[in-house]
Amino acid sequence: MSKPFEPKIVAFVCTYCTYAGADLAGTSRLKYPPNIRMVRLPCTGRISPMFILKALQKGADGVLVSGCHPGDCHFTHGNYHARRRWTVFRALLNFTGIPLERIRFSWISAAEGVKFAELISSLTEDIRKLGPFEQYKAMIHETEAPVSL
Amino acid sequence: MAKIGVFICHCGENIGAKIDCTRLTSAMNDHPGVSVSVEYKYFCSDPGQENVKKAIREHNLTGVVVAACSPRMHEATFRKACAEAGLNPYLCEIANIREQCSWVHTDQDMATEKAIEITRSLIEKVKLNNELQPIEVPVTKRALVIGGGIAGIQAALDIANAGQEVVLVEREPSLGGHMAQLSETFPTLDCSQCIMTPRMVEAAQHPKIRLLTYSEIEQVEGFIGNFKVRIRQKSRYVDMKACTGCGDCIQKCPQKKISDEFDCALGKRPAIYTPFAQAVPNIPVIDKEHCTFFKNGKCKVCQKVCETNAINFEMQDEFLDLEIGAIVVATGFQIQNTAMYGEYGYGKYADVITGLQFERLASASGPTAGKILRPSDGKEPQTIVFIQCAGSRDPSKGVKYCSKICCMYTAKHAMLYAHKVHGGKAHVFYMDIRAAGKGYDEFTRRAIEEDEAAYLRGRVSKVWQENGKLMVRGVDTLLGKPVEIAADMVVLATAITPQPDAREFAKVVGIGCDEYGFYNEAHLKLRPVETATAGIFLAGACQSPKDIPDSVSQASACASKVIGLFSRDQLEREPVIAINNESTCSGCWGCALACPYNAIEKKDILSRSGELIKQVAFINPGLCQGCGTCVTFCRSNSIDLAGFTEKQIFAEVMGL
Numbered sequence: 001m002s003k004p005f006e007p008k009i010v011a012f013v014c015t016y017c018t019y020a021g022a023d024l025a026g027t028s029r030l031k032y033p034p035n036i037r038m039v040r041l042p043c044t045g046r047i048s049p050m051f052i053l054k055a056l057q058k059g060a061d062g063v064l065v066s067g068c069h070p071g072d073c074h075f076t077h078g079n080y081h082a083r084r085r086w087t088v089f090r091a092l093l094n095f096t097g098i099p100l101e102r103i104r105f106s107w108i109s110a111a112e113g114v115k116f117a118e119l120i121s122s123l124t125e126d127i128r129k130l131g132p133f134e135q136y137k138a139m140i141h142e143t144e145a146p147v148s149l
Numbered sequence: 150m151a152k153i154g155v156f157i158c159h160c161g162e163n164i165g166a167k168i169d170c171t172r173l174t175s176a177m178n179d180h181p182g183v184s185v186s187v188e189y190k191y192f193c194s195d196p197g198q199e200n201v202k203k204a205i206r207e208h209n210l211t212g213v214v215v216a217a218c219s220p221r222m223h224e225a226t227f228r229k230a231c232a233e234a235g236l237n238p239y240l241c242e243i244a245n246i247r248e249q250c251s252w253v254h255t256d257q258d259m260a261t262e263k264a265i266e267i268t269r270s271l272i273e274k275v276k277l278n279n280e281l282q283p284i285e286v287p288v289t290k291r292a293l294v295i296g297g298g299i300a301g302i303q304a305a306l307d308i309a310n311a312g313q314e315v316v317l318v319e320r321e322p323s324l325g326g327h328m329a330q331l332s333e334t335f336p337t338l339d340c341s342q343c344i345m346t347p348r349m350v351e352a353a354q355h356p357k358i359r360l361l362t363y364s365e366i367e368q369v370e371g372f373i374g375n376f377k378v379r380i381r382q383k384s385r386y387v388d389m390k391a392c393t394g395c396g397d398c399i400q401k402c403p404q405k406k407i408s409d410e411f412d413c414a415l416g417k418r419p420a421i422y423t424p425f426a427q428a429v430p431n432i433p434v435i436d437k438e439h440c441t442f443f444k445n446g447k448c449k450v451c452q453k454v455c456e457t458n459a460i461n462f463e464m465q466d467e468f469l470d471l472e473i474g475a476i477v478v479a480t481g482f483q484i485q486n487t488a489m490y491g492e493y494g495y496g497k498y499a500d501v502i503t504g505l506q507f508e509r510l511a512s513a514s515g516p517t518a519g520k521i522l523r524p525s526d527g528k529e530p531q532t533i534v535f536i537q538c539a540g541s542r543d544p545s546k547g548v549k550y551c552s553k554i555c556c557m558y559t560a561k562h563a564m565l566y567a568h569k570v571h572g573g574k575a576h577v578f579y580m581d582i583r584a585a586g587k588g589y590d591e592f593t594r595r596a597i598e599e600d601e602a603a604y605l606r607g608r609v610s611k612v613w614q615e616n617g618k619l620m621v622r623g624v625d626t627l628l629g630k631p632v633e634i635a636a637d638m639v640v641l642a643t644a645i646t647p648q649p650d651a652r653e654f655a656k657v658v659g660i661g662c663d664e665y666g667f668y669n670e671a672h673l674k675l676r677p678v679e680t681a682t683a684g685i686f687l688a689g690a691c692q693s694p695k696d697i698p699d700s701v702s703q704a705s706a707c708a709s710k711v712i713g714l715f716s717r718d719q720l721e722r723e724p725v726i727a728i729n730n731e732s733t734c735s736g737c738w739g740c741a742l743a744c745p746y747n748a749i750e751k752k753d754i755l756s757r758s759g760e761l762i763k764q765v766a767f768i769n770p771g772l773c774q775g776c777g778t779c780v781t782f783c784r785s786n787s788i789d790l791a792g793f794t795e796k797q798i799f800a801e802v803m804g805l
Contacts, residue, residue, distance in 0.1 A: 006259075010805060015221075016681060023219045026248030034254040034263045037270070037805045038245070040220070041793055042725060045743070046777030048795070054802045072661050074681055075776035076745040085781065111663075117253070 007127040009062040009120075010055035011038045012047045014078070017068035017109050024113030032120040035127075036064070043067065045078025049089045052103060056136045062102045062127035064119075069107040079107070101126065102133060151182035151276045154210040155268060156201055158192040158217035160247055165190075167251035169261045173216065176265045182276055184208040193223050201227065202234035210236060212275035216244040216268045237280035239724065239792060244268040270804030277797045281724040286771055288374035289474040290314065290715045295366055295658075298326020299345065300689025300700040301479035302352045307708030308477075309357035313715050316471060317352060318380060319362045323428035324349045326481050327690075330411060332511035332519070334697060335561045336592035342427060342514060349429040363434055367468065369476070369658050370747070372774060373684030374720045376473040384464035386435035387421075391459035394431035398451035398460065399423070407439045409516070413506040415524060416516035421451045421460075426514060435460075475684050475711040478658060478668060479704060480651070482690040485540045485547065485644040493539065493641060494612045499525040500619055501612060501639045504558055511565045521569050523638055529570055530637030534621045535559045536609050537579040540644030548644045548665060553694040555642035556583045560593040562640060563602035575602040576634055578609050578623050586696070605632060612639055645694040660685055667693050678706045686710050725775035725792040727768050734765040734787040740779035741766065748772035749779065 013019045019040050025032070041047060044067030052063050065086065073079040086105050094100055104123055108116050155177040159165030170188045177186035185208050191197050192215060204210065213236065215227045220243035228238035246264040254260040290313055294305045297319030305317040323329075329349075331341035353360050361382060368379040387398075402419035409416040411424040420440040423433050441448035442462060452460040484505050487495040495501045500523045502510075513519040523530055537559050540547035556579070563575040582604070584590040596602045609623035618635040625632050647666030648654070655662045660680040661669040668691050671679040678686050686707040689700040714720075729740075731754065741749040752767035768779070768788070777790040789795060 008805075010802065020221065023221060023245075023248040026219070026252040029252055031255055032253055034250070034256065034259040037263070037266060038249055039270075039798065039801055039805075041777065041798070042790070043776040043778065046781060046790060046793060048781045050795075051798055051802065054799050055805075058803055058805060060805075071656070074661075075774060075778070076659060078745070078776045078778045081743055081778050081782070 005128065005132060007035050007061035007124060007132070008059060009036045009064060009123060009127055010058075010060040011036055011064040011066060012041060012044075012051055012055075013038055013064075014043045014046075014067040014074070015040050016043070016074035017072065017107075018066040018116065020110035021108040021112045021116045024110065025117045026113075028113045030113060030117035032117040033124040035124045036120050043073065043075045043078035044082035045073075045075060047082055047085075049085065049092075052089075056098075056133065059137065061130070061133045062104070062123065064104045064106065064123060066106045066108050066119075069109055072109060098136065099130070101130060151212060152184040152208055152210050153182050153212045153214060153272050153275060154201070154204045154208060155183055155186040155272065156192050156204070156213065156215045156217075157186065157188040157268070158197070158215065159188065159190045160218060161190060164217070164247050164251045167254065167257060167260050168246060168264045169257065172261055173264050173268065177268055177272070180269060180272060183272060184210060192217055193226055198226070198230040201230050205231065205234035205236050211240065212272075212278060213241040214244055214268060214271045214275055215241065216246045216264065218247040219243070219245045219249070239281040240275065240278050242271045242275045242278070244271045266805050270801045273804030274797045274801040277794065277800050279791065281791055283721040284724050284726065284770055285719045286372075286374055286722055288715060288717060288720055289376075289472045291316065291471070291473055292475045292477065292711050292715070293318065293376070293378055293471070293473040294477045294479060296326065296479035296481055296689070296691070297321070297324035297352075297360075297362065298479060298481045298689060298700075299328040299348070299697055300481070300704040301326070301477070302348050303701045303704035304477045304479060304688050304707045304711075305352055305358050306348065306355065307705050308711050309355045311708070311712045313357065313712065315358045316380075316473070317358055317360050318364050318366060319360075320365045321424060322363045322385070322432075322434040323424045323430070324352060324360070324362065325425070325429070327505075328697060329425060329427075330413070330505060330512070331508045332513070332515070333561065333565060335557045336586075336588040338561070338564070340513070342512075346427045346429070349427070353429045360430070361469070362430060366654075366657060372746075372772070373722075374474050374714070375771065376476060376684065378471050378473045378476075380469040380471065382467045382469060384466050385432065386437070386460060386462055386464050387433055388459040388461055388464075389430065389432050391457045392432045393457055393459075395456070396433075397454045397456070399433055401450050401454045403448065403450060404439055404441055407436065412509045412516050413503065415506055415509050475686065475714050476658065477686045477688055477704070477707045477711065478660065478680075478691055479688040479707075480648055480654065480691040482645045482694065483648055485646045487539055487641050487643050489546045490539060490641075492611045493536065493609070493639070494614075494619075495641060498612070498614055498619060498639075499523070500530070500637065501641065503641050503643045504555065504562065505643070507562050507640045508558075511562070511569070519569070521566055528637070530573065531570070532574050532634065532636045533566055533576070533638045533640065534609075534619075534634055534636040535562060535575065535577045535640045535642065536621075537577065537642045539641035541642075542580060548646065550665070550694070551583060552642075552645040553583070554645065554696045556593065557586070557589055557696065559640075559642050560584070560596040560602070563596045564600045567600035567602065575600075576621075576636070577602055577604045578607060579604060580606070580608070586698070607632070645690060647691065651691070658682075658685060660687075667691065678703055678710060684714065723775065723792075725790065726770050726773040727775065727777065727779050727788050727790050729766050729768050730787040730789075731765045733785050735785050736764045736766065737784055738766065739782045739784055740768075740788060743778045743782040745776065745778070746772050746774055748774075
């Protein structure tokens with residue numbers, strides 16, 4: 001019997017809100033599926049669209065970008081920049097045919113451990129339903145390394 | 150060639166019971182570039198740290214990954230251990246396999262697999278870490294305390310008594326805050342003004358404290374040790390140097406019927422006034438909105454009677470720019486408007502009042518000189534009903550939280566009432582009595598047992614007027630019976646809420662709020678007086694509802710933090726800052742637009758003969774806070790963020 005499909009999801013999060021929220025989920029001993037891999041950054045403002053492409057290139061089936069709620073950014077407005085960037089980037093993704101359901105954007109504060117656990121659970125479920133992201137892997141195969149340093 | 154050491158912590162059972170640490174250790178030993186991978190029960194312990202240091206020296210390591218708890222917990226611990234072993238502390242990374250792995254997953258196999266990936270990706274990152282040096286910044290040894298209530302006064306006095314300069318800013322015309330409005334204080338029944346006013350005078354006369362009343366904070370820029378603050382000194386229309394505080398102007402002002410804010414609308418005041426008799430400074434202000442001269446262009450009676458020519462109608466707001474090293478926010482609270490409880494009749498019936506209004510009635514300096522009299526007809530109420538939780542602990546109409554002080558002040562009110570109105574009867578409707586604190590439970594017992602307040606456990610459903618009485622209908626849930634009381638006065642224990650402009654002010658200062666607008670501390674338990682913004686501290690009820698002892702303790706805690714900060718001449722800052730490659734920078738200034746700290750300046754690149762070749766961005770390392778927004782914004786890929794470079798992140802992702 002082959003193993004059931006376990007999606008791999010890469011999360012790019014800011015250290016002040018979402019990373020702390022994930023820590024809170026841990027200290028509260030909440031449970032969520034182990035499919036998520038966190039990459040800690042100072043602020044969502046630091047998150048380049050290239051990171052998302054890189055994660056897909058590495059074989060991620062889904063990507064999460066999460067930071068502080070609007071108005072709560074530790075760096076005052078890095079999250080607004082991230083949101084604007086995402087708005088533009090999603091149009092580009094849409095144009096290139098990458099399904100937007102594979103990339104999720106959310107706000108999770110340092111106090112929202114429960115919300116974090118719930119989000120990861122539902123996101124994992126959604127990505128599991130979408131199945132492995134073969135389309136992007138095939139694209140990489142055709143063009144060879146579309147994203148270089 | 151990278152020589153990475155990987156240290157896998159069991160954290161007792163916390164990690165060890167869920168993750169197969171032996172498998173993780175051997176997987177890491179096989180990873181390219183890893184010189185040594187070991188597991189241990191507690192790496193944060195002294196012998197654990199010794200192990201790390203020994204391995205760094207023995208294997209001549211070029212990088213360290215500790216797979217353990219969250220970096221928010223022990224990153225500093227392990228970086229320090231690395232530094233002690235001669236390895237640059239920024240060549241150490243933490244793989245979070247506890248909070249974000251062993252504690253949250255149930256399947257051992259998958260948790261171990263995840264731990265391997267997390268650790269592997271940080272090994273890949275640390276291979277590209279650079280040696281970084283902490284940035285040293287100078288400290289301006291001058292504190293700003295915002296808010297002149299008891300918390301602000303206490304913080305200012307403690308800092309000043311340690312020999313440091315303080316600027317104390319209060320937006321009202323006088324120091325004092327809410328505490329100055331109170332009659333007696335629980336649980337000792339000290340007269341509030343008797344214990345408060347000496348502190349106010351001490352703060353005003355302290356050689357190290359610069360007091361700015363009737364002033365507001367306009368702008369806060371900069372960072373810990375180096376804030377730049379702009380303060381607006383609102384025009385009082387009274388020259389503070391010339392005024393002697395004789396009070397003639399107040400006596401002669403023809404406008405006498407302005408609702409008095411300090412007396413919670415129970416009294417009247419003129420247009421030129423001091424909030425209360427013991428005001429500090431004892432210098433009046435002109436209320437421009439109500440002043441006859443400002444409204445009609447005629448009057449100036451105050452100017453005519455002033456013997457020192459202190460009245461100046463031409464006065465303008467002034468701005469003061471100050472350099473500040475640390476900020477204490479002590480902006481206090483307001484009481485919630487009770488209009489949402491239409492059934493209690495607040496605003497409709499004059500004799501339904503708030504707890505704060507009762508304080509003014511009971512205060513010797515209040516509108517009734519300390520007599521408990523009904524606002525409607527000035528008669529002594531023979532029956533009085535106190536309604537607790539009139540807003541607190543009511544998610545549907547009021548606020549979810551407990552306002553903490555109402556149980557105590559209602560017990561105090563019932564006591565004061567019993568002492569002042571002999572033969573009067575006090576009834577208290579309550580949900581629970583929350584009297585945790587030194588001498589607090591004894592105090593509420595005294596109200597019930599000695600002063601015979603009738604405590605009824607239940608809610609009030611309606612208050613209405615009938616035959617000159619306020620009829621209060623409620624329920625006594627302990628007897629399981631409805632209750633109706635014909636009262637002469639009803640006092641509502643209203644909820645404590647943040648200042649109306651708390652959210653906007655948080656943005657000015659650069660701190661966070663919770664869902665209600667109370668200011669967020671850095672950590673509820675372990676860093677309760679710090680905010681997430683380094684160098685800004687919280688004292689008093691701006692953080693959450695607090696009584697006087699708690700506010701004072703927190704203020705003193707803030708002061709100790711500030712004094713600790715000022716004990717150093719230089720501060721060390723994390724070297725996580727953006728660095729620009731000037732040779733590729735095209736000078737488009739996109740980064741400058743993105744920077745929240747105005748840290749990006751223009752720099753001229755000159756040829757040998759002194760001709761301008763181009764202008765590039767220069768990132769001021771003192772101002773940069775390291776958010777990295779400019780890095781992502783940069784069109785020519787010229788900027789990078791130390792500690793989180795593009796290459797490091799790509800390597801981290803590829804390691805997953």
